[in-house]
Amino acid sequence: xxxxxxxxxxxxxxxxxxADDDRADQAFGSLMAAMPRLSPSAGFAERVMHAVSPAxxxxxxxxxxxxxxxxxxxxxxxxxxxxxxxxxxxEPPRLATVAKALSDATGWVVEWIAGxxxxxDVMARVGQAVATAMATPEATAALVGSAILGSIAxxxxxxxxxxxxxxVG
Amino acid sequence: xxxxxxxxVAEARGxxxxxxxxxxxxxxxPVYNLVARMVRDRTLAEDLAQEAFVKAFHRLExxxxxxxxxxxxxxxxxxxxxxxHLRRSRLDTVPLDAEGEDEPDYHAILPxxxxxxxxxxxxxxxxxxxxxxAIERLRPEYREVIVLRHQEGLAxxxxxxxxxLPLGTVKTYIHxxxxxxxxxxxxxxxxxEAEAGAG
Numbered sequence: 001x002x003x004x005x006x007x008x009x010x011x012x013x014x015x016x017x018x019a020d021d022d023r024a025d026q027a028f029g030s031l032m033a034a035m036p037r038l039s040p041s042a043g044f045a046e047r048v049m050h051a052v053s054p055a056x057x058x059x060x061x062x063x064x065x066x067x068x069x070x071x072x073x074x075x076x077x078x079x080x081x082x083x084x085x086x087x088x089x090x091e092p093p094r095l096a097t098v099a100k101a102l103s104d105a106t107g108w109v110v111e112w113i114a115g116x117x118x119x120x121d122v123m124a125r126v127g128q129a130v131a132t133a134m135a136t137p138e139a140t141a142a143l144v145g146s147a148i149l150g151s152i153a154x155x156x157x158x159x160x161x162x163x164x165x166x167x168v169g
Numbered sequence: 170x171x172x173x174x175x176x177x178v179a180e181a182r183g184x185x186x187x188x189x190x191x192x193x194x195x196x197x198x199p200v201y202n203l204v205a206r207m208v209r210d211r212t213l214a215e216d217l218a219q220e221a222f223v224k225a226f227h228r229l230e231x232x233x234x235x236x237x238x239x240x241x242x243x244x245x246x247x248x249x250x251x252x253x254h255l256r257r258s259r260l261d262t263v264p265l266d267a268e269g270e271d272e273p274d275y276h277a278i279l280p281x282x283x284x285x286x287x288x289x290x291x292x293x294x295x296x297x298x299x300x301x302x303a304i305e306r307l308r309p310e311y312r313e314v315i316v317l318r319h320q321e322g323l324a325x326x327x328x329x330x331x332x333x334l335p336l337g338t339v340k341t342y343i344h345x346x347x348x349x350x351x352x353x354x355x356x357x358x359x360x361x362e363a364e365a366g367a368g
Contacts, residue, residue, distance in 0.1 A: 014359070024347060029318075048192055049189070051222075
């Protein structure tokens with residue numbers, strides 16, 4: 001509506017209002033209809049939608065919790081099943097044997113390379129010493145023990161974090 | 170032809186954020202306009218309008234199409250959100266012995282209508298701007314009913330539902346608001362006498 005039309009509407013309303021005319025309401029309505037509404041800043045709708053989006057966040061959090069719990073359970077089961085492997089009729093390759101074969105192979109490769117590079121000779125001897133140490137039953141037990149301890153630590157950490165989140169929430 | 174509000178609500182209830190986005194696009198301006206007229210602070214109005222839309226989203230299940238239009242339901246949430254906020258801000262600053270009245274007192278809750286608001290500063294110049302400034306000077310409850318009636322086109326009974334007022338009070342407020350606005354505009358030099366003098 002042009003400013004002149006707005007003036008006409010205003011005068012019509014003010015005259016009706018001054019005369020207590022029933023048409024004042026209608027005239028005022030026409031005037032107000034020409035008034036611009038106040039508008040929010042750009043991006044308001046995006047902000048609203050962003051604010052309502054976290055409603056679906058608990059579902060994701062729940063999914064993550066289930067995945068983590070499943071992974072920890074599988075890790076625990078796998079660790080628990082290691083002793084049962086001793087009961088399997090087909091004897092699996094012993095860890096010490098595998099480690100020894102690996103160390104022999106490493107030694108062979110290192111010796112081969114050492115023919116041309118003296119520095120690799122020293123490295124090969126170090127590697128050989130470490131591999132030999134790893135091949136002992138004590139070292140194997142220590143490795144398995146570390147894996148079990150790691151699983152327990154992960155599980156405990158998960159429980160602690162869940163408790164802390166509940167306390168904060 | 171676009172979908173009706175009720176169709177979009179049904180889709181949004183079914184989990185469609187796209188449908189709710191359409192409702193936000195449709196009502197962001199009316200809701201913001203109402204809240205901004207009530208609080209006379211654009212930044213605060215945006216926060217409150219957003220809060221109202223978020224509340225509405227989480228309460229979509231409680232909307233009953235047979236009990237009224239979606240727009241009225243949404244305006245009521247915006248009204249309550251604004252009044253709650255203003256009541257809380259007042260509690261932060263008013264001594265305890267000033268409380269305890271049963272009747273809702275908009276004068277005590279809403280901002281001082283005599284003070285110059287941030288909106289006043291930006292709305293000056295031509296006739297439309299003068300009218301806006303005059304509306305800003307009305308009592309807060311008058312501002313609300315005027316906007317709902319003459320800018321959003323709500324019926325008297327819908328306004329009564331939104332503002333939580335008796336029907337008779339709504340009619341009285343609108344009548345008095347018009348009278349006060351007419352007086353303010355005449356006082357500002359926009360009356361028929363000024364027109365006749367200029368001619």
